[in-house]
């Protein structure tokens with residue numbers, strides 16, 4: 065994983081509540097066995113017409129949203145399935161942060177493992193940023209994970225919560241598996257103390 | 270201190286609590302399927318890692334798997350490659366699994382309970398958000414992403430923060446024509462699709478106690494649609510009776526010891542929850558969704574809500590957008606609206622009792638010739654049982670399709686799908702835009718409502734057909 069550094073960016077706007085992972089990346093694209101190409105399929109059914117041409121009025125098809133690194137979405141972003149293809153598609157498209165008033169649990173966890181920062185803000189901050197962007201679609205925000213600060217176009221700052229462990233992993237660019245593997249002795253001790261339990265190899269099916 | 274079952278399950282699975290990090294939680298059963306695992310196996314190969322405990326792992330293919338007769342090859346080359354890669358991964362890493370041609374293959378959340386893999390007191394994970402289904406057995410069962418699939422394959426543990434507890438009390442007696450599905454649809458309509466975020470539901474109360482295991486699975490299955498990570502029901506004699514004798518259930522003295530242990534799982538008197546909500550089962554009616562998320566539900570004769578009545582602007586626009594997508598007008602009920610497809614299946618409602626309920630409505634009747642009706646059993650085992658009971662005949666004689674097991678039109682990855690603009694009444698769990706095929710429009714309901722709608726060709730209150 066790359067280290068997550070502070071950045072400034074324009075913002076893509078999708079002011080819909082409960083945007084689910086089936087919209088972020090439709091299920092028919094999940095037949096892949098790799099991670100490649102998912103950015104092209106991001107929001108596919110919202111982004112393209114039936115003939116494959118881009119929908120002119122869809123925000124991600126217009127500049128500056130098209131090259132924005134931040135997405136502003138409605139409440140409960142990322143609900144639905146557990147597919148990690150959702151953050152893979154968002155990051156491959158170029159997003160590094162999503163701002164919403166809340167995030168679905170699994171999506172949030174998946175994002176933090178893929179250097180995509182879920183920025184949870186209050187309804188007031190959300191509304192303020194929304195109107196600022198409506199007034200000026202070119203307006204920019206700054207994201208600083210180290211200080212957990214989002215700077216709005218008018219210069220005002222909003223703090224956002226991040227789990228301390230995930231924050232360290234993102235800032236240092238380390239992944240959780242490496243951390244888990246270091247606990248082998250404790251895992252083995254737990255198994256020794258809890259020997260009973262299911263054995264999926266015990267019955268020949 | 271009195272503890273909830275949620276707390277007990279957590280306490281008994283914490284391996285370690287490293288400073289400054291989430292806890293390491295031990296996983297007793299890891300289920301894998303073809304869609305969310307390939308990149309995880311690739312990750313293991315890239316790092317030169319093994320699967321730490323193949324004996325706590327089990328696989329089946331279901332999502333991309335066609336439900337056409339199995340003597341036909343998989344036509345879609347991408348789906349075929351995925352299924353083949355899945356089988357190869359399981360073989361290479363020594364994981365027991367049901368492949369495409371296994372006569373026991375089925376939806377991952379159906380086969381776990383069917384073979385007794387799912388047991389009370391376990392932690393169960395799968396790269397699939399409906400893993401909550403297994404909570405019906407008093408297990409802490411939740412969906413994970415592909416990175417976490419890799420974590421569990423490599424270490425049998427996950428980094429987890431403890432969830433909040435959310436008691437869902439359901440009391441009273443369900444009226445005829447009202448099903449377990451209606452309980453969960455009513456809960457989600459009440460609390461919204463984000464209502465249970467960061468929580469684990471515990472379903473309690475007299476209605477829940479009176480449910481069969483299959484009905485309990487239907488309720489727990491859709492916990493994620495209420496935003497919760499997991500949903501569970503404390504085990505009781507109904508649970509033990511269901512489990513006893515299944516292939517992977519403990520046997521003999523080990524069974525008695527296990528049951529004794531499981532009896533200590535239910536929430537202690539006096540334990541408290543972070544959140545609570547109550548549902549009055551006596552007042553429940555059949556439910557149906559009208560919109561593009563499962564929280565947009567109403568009782569079957571209720572009116573579609575009016576965006577004009579909503580003050581919050583984003584919420585109002587969200588509802589408006591949903592109604593445009595669904596082609597619906599506010600203020601009117603759904604009953605009487607024509608439907609094109611009826612889908613009976615998915616990990617929510619594809620078990621024997623679901624098929625029996627649908628067959629009970631369809632027996633001696635014909636489906637409306639304008640409607641395509643697909644009945645997709647949850648597993649090959651259920652298919653055999655249903656055929657032994659003659660249910661396949663009932664479906665076929667009524668004019669419905671009787672197919673092989675899989676996820677099918679719940680997720681529309683395998684070729685079973687709606688065409689743009691079509692309406693379905695579906696017993697599955699998600700009505701998101703395009704979930705059942707690009708441009709398709711889904712009304713979620715119980716098997717009874719689905720079967721009744723198949724006959725009339727319109728959204729129908731099942732109570733007009735069943736006593």
Ligand code: SF4
Nearest residue numbers: 399615616676679680
């Ligand atoms: S039936 Fe539907 S919800 Fe269930 S596991 Fe399959 S795709 Fe997921």
